[in-house]
Amino acid sequence: MDSKNDFFLAALTASIEAGRAILEVYDKSDYGVTSKEDSSPLTEADLISSKIINEHLTQTPFPIISEEVKTEKKSLRESWTTCWVVDPLDGTKEFIKRNGEFTVNIALCHDGIPISGVIYTPVTRELYYARVKDEVAFKTVLNENHEVTDGFFNERDHIQPSTIDRKKIRIVGSRSHMNEDTIDFMTGLKTKYDAVEIVSKGSSLKFCLVAEGKADIYPRFAPTMEWDTAAGHAICNAVGLKVISQDTNDELLYNKESMLNPYFLVTQ
Template identity: 65%
Template sequence: MKKSDSFLIAIKASIEAGKSIMELYEQGKVKIESKEDNSPLTAADTASNNVIIEELKGTNIPIISEENKQISYIDRKDWPFCWIVDPLDGTKEFIKRNGEFTVNIALVQKGVPILGVIYVPVTRELYYSDVKQEKAYKTVLNKEHILTRELFDEKDRIIPTISKKNDLIKVVGSRSHMNQDTEDFIKNLRMDFNEVEIVSKGSSLKFCLIAEGRADVYPRFAPTMEWDTAAGHAICSAVGLKVISKRTNSELKYNKDSLLNDYFVVRK
């Protein structure tokens, strides 16, 4: 199967998953359970995961998903390619009903994200990128979650806007995970910039903000898993941004022994 075919399947999977999430979101009350790590799980997480797994299985590429039983590293360490999936990134935002949740799908080759898809079901914004082509796009679907224009249209190409204010830096923060390390990072920035503006967003939308140039830096000094970041990493990489591990000072890697990420910073 060609990479382009896999890309289109991933895009379709994200949209169909988003539709399944919205069916439950629009019902209002959703039953909430707790997973072993005490993170929330809803029927929307499960419904989205089922849709994605069904769509992606035709690619014959193995899948790492937050909602699947995890595969041992011995069995997956030699995979040349794998999908990394978060069927509902921002479950807490889903529960809060603020619309800031996404569907994340990334194709990883030997630890490096090469394709990324993020779908925002509430706003119907579809972000997608081909890292090797150094191109990322943002296409908005109609109210029925149907594409009204061709994918990969140059009009939808993400060209980051560059701030003309050299004394201002915009920092992406999390609505749910601001902590002392992040506060210290921001404090240090205040020594170099006259003004530091905090831009708060949930889920992988933080990666989308910085990819579009609506923010300058995204520090994440709280635990994340590979499925939280792989798709956003691919979108940022396609527009020339780096996702740097605080521990190694190199870019995050994927399909590791531990699927837990290092703390990281997204920047140019």
């Protein structure tokens, strides 16, 4: 599998280097936590990761949409047929809580559709990645130095969704915090299945749970931004899953006028 001509290696390398730098901050006692205009937390790790990723991706021909870089107006982005969509540290709250469930997200989108995605989990050194056209996704575990010992794209690293058990369905959600829309959705599932099991995870790892067969469905009936979802969306599409907007009943789109996503459902 050739990964040199589509800039995929740039994303893989950037995610790993950013993840390594994030852990250097994670090991400190002070994360340098501040607040953004929307009151969401910002740490030294967010900024360092963003800088590293931008250094790699600015060497490609494609512009960047990133959580930590001011987004250009849609009138300027309309000519961006292909662009990166990046979250340098997805799950900053998880990072601050020190539960390890935070990631680096990098996706490449073409005409509003994710065509490749990379998600790196620095604490567990799990690297999820996929190019949608190849119709396969991978999970490679790096060594303690954050190095890929046997290369990318090994067949043994393939991941795939599970076949849904008609008696039980595993739904990605929060065990302690669910809004009314999600509860209503789950209530509907209980009429179709004997049991509904909740599987909980932070950040974009929710997508990975479904892509690797550890959960069956992921309803997201709460606000997310494009950089939260693009990489996971690509990985899910590569293994045959759909990420469906609850507004349009079509796949989520990217590089929209607003970076805010509608509610969506990840399903087979």
